[in-house]
Amino acid sequence: MHAKAKFYQKSVDRFQVAATSMLIMNSEEKPTDAQLVVQTLAGEHESFGCLFDRYAKMVRAVVGRVSLDWSTVEDLTQESFLRAFRKLDQLREHERFGSWVVGIARQVARERKRTLSRDRHQFVGDSTETISDSSLEMSEVGETDDLKLLMKSLETLSEQEQLAIHAFFLQERNANQAAEILKLSRSGFYSVLKKAIAKLALLVQLDSRGEGVKR
Amino acid sequence: MKCLSHEQLTQRVLGMEIDARLNAHIDGCADCQARLAHLESFADQLSAAHEQYDRGHNVARARLLASLPTVKEKSRPVRTGQTILFWFGELNMKQRFALSGMSVAVLLGLCVLLLNPSSQSVSAMELMRANLAKAKSYKMKMIQEVSFVRKPGEAPSKSTMTGAWYWKAPGSVRMDMKATDPKSGMNNTNLHPFGKPGIQIDHKTKTFTRSAARRGHMSPIMMLEGLKKYTGKADKELGAKTINGKKVLGYVIDTKKIDPNAERFGPTELWIDAETHLPVELKLKMNSPVTPVTLSFVDFKWDAKFDAKLFDITPPKGYVDATPEPRSPAEMAKSMAAALKLYAELSGGHYQRVKIVYGESIRDDMVEMAGLKGQPLSKMVTNETYEKIMDVSRGTATISMVLRDNEDAAYYGLTVGPKDKDKVLLRWKTGDNSYYVIYGNLRDESVTPGRLRALEGR
Numbered sequence: 035m036h037a038k039a040k041f042y043q044k045s046v047d048r049f050q051v052a053a054t055s056m057l058i059m060n061s062e063e064k065p066t067d068a069q070l071v072v073q074t075l076a077g078e079h080e081s082f083g084c085l086f087d088r089y090a091k092m093v094r095a096v097v098g099r100v101s102l103d104w105s106t107v108e109d110l111t112q113e114s115f116l117r118a119f120r121k122l123d124q125l126r127e128h129e130r131f132g133s134w135v136v137g138i139a140r141q142v143a144r145e146r147k148r149t150l151s152r153d154r155h156q157f158v159g160d161s162t163e164t165i166s167d168s169s170l171e172m173s174e175v176g177e178t179d180d181l182k183l184l185m186k187s188l189e190t191l192s193e194q195e196q197l198a199i200h201a202f203f204l205q206e207r208n209a210n211q212a213a214e215i216l217k218l219s220r221s222g223f224y225s226v227l228k229k230a231i232a233k234l235a236l237l238v239q240l241d242s243r244g245e246g247v248k249r
Numbered sequence: 250m251k252c253l254s255h256e257q258l259t260q261r262v263l264g265m266e267i268d269a270r271l272n273a274h275i276d277g278c279a280d281c282q283a284r285l286a287h288l289e290s291f292a293d294q295l296s297a298a299h300e301q302y303d304r305g306h307n308v309a310r311a312r313l314l315a316s317l318p319t320v321k322e323k324s325r326p327v328r329t330g331q332t333i334l335f336w337f338g339e340l341n342m343k344q345r346f347a348l349s350g351m352s353v354a355v356l357l358g359l360c361v362l363l364l365n366p367s368s369q370s371v372s373a374m375e376l377m378r379a380n381l382a383k384a385k386s387y388k389m390k391m392i393q394e395v396s397f398v399r400k401p402g403e404a405p406s407k408s409t410m411t412g413a414w415y416w417k418a419p420g421s422v423r424m425d426m427k428a429t430d431p432k433s434g435m436n437n438t439n440l441h442p443f444g445k446p447g448i449q450i451d452h453k454t455k456t457f458t459r460s461a462a463r464r465g466h467m468s469p470i471m472m473l474e475g476l477k478k479y480t481g482k483a484d485k486e487l488g489a490k491t492i493n494g495k496k497v498l499g500y501v502i503d504t505k506k507i508d509p510n511a512e513r514f515g516p517t518e519l520w521i522d523a524e525t526h527l528p529v530e531l532k533l534k535m536n537s538p539v540t541p542v543t544l545s546f547v548d549f550k551w552d553a554k555f556d557a558k559l560f561d562i563t564p565p566k567g568y569v570d571a572t573p574e575p576r577s578p579a580e581m582a583k584s585m586a587a588a589l590k591l592y593a594e595l596s597g598g599h600y601q602r603v604k605i606v607y608g609e610s611i612r613d614d615m616v617e618m619a620g621l622k623g624q625p626l627s628k629m630v631t632n633e634t635y636e637k638i639m640d641v642s643r644g645t646a647t648i649s650m651v652l653r654d655n656e657d658a659a660y661y662g663l664t665v666g667p668k669d670k671d672k673v674l675l676r677w678k679t680g681d682n683s684y685y686v687i688y689g690n691l692r693d694e695s696v697t698p699g700r701l702r703a704l705e706g707r
Contacts, residue, residue, distance in 0.1 A: 065419045069382060069477070076383045078418040079317050080443070086310055087444070091302040098302070108309055115313055184298050202263075203299040206657070207698075209263070224265055231263070232255040235291045 068128035075123060082122075086115055089135050092215060095200035096139040099189070100147045110146060114139040132215045136197075187237045195230035202227055250274050252281050255288070262288045264702050289699035293682060296698070300681070373498060374482055376526035381477045384527070386417045388553050391424075392545040398625040410435065414546075416473075419443055421560050440562050448562040456571035457564040461654045473528065475507035476519075484516070489523065492530060493548075496523040504533055513537060513610070527551050537613050578677075578685035581647050582693035585675065588612075588644030590691060591637060593667045595619055600662035600674065606652050612638060612645040651677045657684075665689045673704050 065073075065084065073081035090111060097110035118135045125134055188196055194216075201212035213223035253271055258281065260267050275281045391412040396405050412426035420443040428435040434453045441447040441460075450457045479502070487499025497520040504514040515534040522529050529549055535542040564570070589600055592611060595618040601611050616622065619634040629635050652658050658677035665674045669689030676686040684701045687693045696704070 070419060072382045073385070073418045076385060078385050079314050080417075081419045082317065083310055083314050084419050084444070086313055087306075090306060090309065091299070094302045095299070104304065108305065111309065112313055112316075116316065119317060184294060199295065200299070203296050204302060207264075207296070207702075224260075224263065228256055228259045228263060228265070231288075231292065231295070232259040234295075235259070235288055236255055238291070239287075 066129065067131040071122060071125065071128040071131055074119075082115075082119060085131060085135075089132055089215075090115070091204045092132075092136055092201060093139040095204060096136060096197065097143045097146070099193075099196065100143045100150065110142050111139070114142045117142070130214075132211075133217050136215050184234075184238055187234055190237060191230055191233060194226055195233070198223060198226045199230050199234070252278060253284075255284075258285050258288050261285060262292050262699070264706075289697075293697065293699060297681065373500070373521065373526060374479060377521050377528070378477055378479060380526050381473060381528075384418070385552050386415070386555060387473075387549055387551045388413065388415045388555075389546050389550070390414070390548040391426075392547065393426075394543040394545075395540045396543070397540045400627045401625045403625070408433065415555060415559060417443075417555060417560065423559055440560060442560045442562065446562065448564060450564060450568065451571075452565075454571075455565075455567065456569045458572045459562075459570075473531075476528070479507050481506055483519075487518070487520075490520075492520060495529060497521060497529050498523050513613070525551070578679050578695065579693065581651070582685060582687050584641070584644035585648050585651075586644070586687060586691040586693065588641040588648060589674070589687070591615060591641050592618075595634075599666050602663050603660075604663055606649060606660055606662075611648060612642055648675070651675075667691070671704070673701070676701065 065081070067085065067088070070081040070085050074085070093111050093114050094107055097114065098107050101107040101110065114135060117138050118131075121138075125131065188199065191199070197216055198212070201215045202209065205211040205215070209220060209223060209227075212227075213220050216223060218226070250270065253274065257267065257271060258275075261272075261275070262285070275285060391414050393410045393412070395408045395410075397408070398405050409429045410426050411429060412424050414425075415421075415423040422439075422441045422443075424437075424439045426435070426437050426439070436452040438450040438452065439447070440450075445462050447460045447462070448457055449460065481502075483500035483502050484506075485501040487501065489496055489498050491497065499518065499520045502517045502519060504517045507517060508514075513536050515536060518530075518532040519528060520530040521527060527549065528546075531546040533544055535544065588611060592600055592615055595615050601614055603610070615638045616629075616635065619632070619638065621629050621632060621635055624632070648660075652660055655677040658675075659673075660675050661673060662675075665672045666689055670692070672689045674687050674689045674691075676684050679685045679695065682697060683695050684698065685693065686696050686701065686704070
């Protein structure tokens with residue numbers, strides 16, 4: 035091809051590529067939870083995988099409050115999502131999948147806690163102490179002493195405060211999404227969260243000074 | 250004024266609004282600043298501590314999906330009829346009469362709506378939306394026509410690319426695009442499995458490049474995502490005709506109603522199957538200042554079964570990996586800044602004023618601002634300003650790529666200008682505890698998440 039013709043052809047090709055790149059547009063839209071639920075109900079399991087991607091960490095944090103070890107956390111997480119999958123057609127408000135599956139996880143955690151306290155074959159001792167130790171087990175791999183102290187101190191907070199902290203940090207500090215998961219208003223959520231973080235910061239500070247804490 | 254409590258300082262760390270007097274106190278109190286810095290660091294530690302919950306995620310996901318088909322069981326159906334009768338029976342006579350009256354009124358209202366012709370397009374759109382939401386996959390043919398004038402006085406020429414497009418829920422995409430003109434030889438495959446790294450294959454040069462997982466979404470219009478959410482009615486009804494032996498109904502919709510950020514698009518002409526209410530053809534024009542583009546999406550096949558290899562990102566045998574070496578954030582910022590600087594010069598002092606940057610729109614805007622819109626090719630490609638625009642095209646492509654692919658990128662051209670030396674114009678996440686920022690005056694630096702939140706006033 036003649037050099038000039040080649041040059042023009044290259045420019046035209048560039049226009050085509052530019053036009054195609056306009057098609058591959060950035061959009062801040064990802065499939066909504068409601069869309070993923072509808073697709074799952076239509077038989078598309080990959081969509082349920084996406085819901086798992088969004089909420090697995092929060093579910094792990096919820097069930098991790100009563101876990102003995104990481105494999106148990108994983109089992110309880112699987113159980114929570116399997117229950118959610120089985121009952122998915124009962125979820126009326128598809129956009130509330132997040133708070134709904136967290137509710138299921140809390141139920142699974144409660145059942146597990148009851149089982150643990152009833153199991154005569156397993157030494158449980160003071161159940162609070164055992165659960166604290168198990169949290170350490172979960173967090174000890176590759177974690178520093180500071181982080182261990184942090185996670186242990188988290189257990190001294192109320193359930194709602196713990197969930198607020200987990201939801202906030204696992205939703206990448208998006209307060210709106212975190213509030214939705216916990217079915218709180220934005221202001222209500224912030225009210226719980228700021229108290230929780232302030233309390234926790236003080237506890238960790240006092241602990242690290244070896245001053246002990248009134249719990 | 251006494252120092253702030255832990256709780257008050259935490260409000261600031263969380264980005265909540267606090268009284269201006271309290272902010273002023275922090276700015277002037279070394280003790281409060283030290284405590285605030287400690288709290289910000291503490292919040293970052295909490296963030297880091299939560300990363301443990303990501304352990305083994307991919308394995309757990311695969312395990313869950315593998316077990317799904319064996320446990321899915323239909324829950325016992327609610328016997329709606331019996332439930333309603335039971336509930337109705339619980340009402341007193343007055344309540345039953347009131348409810349019956351309301352029901353009749355609603356029914357009459359529905360009849361008026363349904364008989365109203367303008368309501369028919371609303372129904373068709375609603376049915377289309379409902380069926381699109383359930384679709385598990387589709388394939389279609391895309392025809393992209395670019396029109397241009399080579400030399401002054403010449404009749405316009407056309408360059409056509411055709412492509413096979415495949416979509417699989419929840420968002421995997423494959424595009425096989427080929428130029429019809431043999432002189433071009435363009436022949437590309439773009440593969441983007443949902444949430445996973447992608448690959449772009451150039452069959453002409455026998456090379457491929459790998460790309461990061463797309464966090465953003467494909468064009469809401471092109472991938473019909475916008476139509477899934479469209480709740481309005483059509484602007485015009487085109488009546489019925491036959492396409493490939495199927496009866497179809499035609500509608501015209503202002504594309505900006507489907508996607509408010511689609512500045513450069515003309516109206517969308519849509520033909521939907523009268524039976525399935527799924528799209529059969531879609532046409533629209535893109536008014537790019539470089540060249541106008543006509544797009545046609547035809548031959549839709551819905552819920553088609555795809556070979557598993559269709560979204561396999563293994564490159565063809567013998568193809569060379571041309572994936573460029575990753576650049577440092579500073580290098581990326583330098584090329585982006587060059588593009589943004591030229592844009593500000595051409596625009597008379599502002600950056601692209603959009604909420605979302607689409608594709609190469611920054612470059613296209615510059616071509617238009619340089620007065621090159623509609624120019625013959627021979628004049629455009631030899632124009633000095635056009636050459637400058639092409640010189641910074643790496644920067645425009647980098648901006649587009651970062652905003653598309655990064656997990657936490659943002660652009661604030663709508664509100665930030667070249668004089669805003671302390672305001673964030675563009676930023677993206679570079680690590681667990683770091684972001685890279687380009688300010689309004691185009692200086693750049695790496696910042697912590699806490700610092701970024703303070704800069705963005707969160």
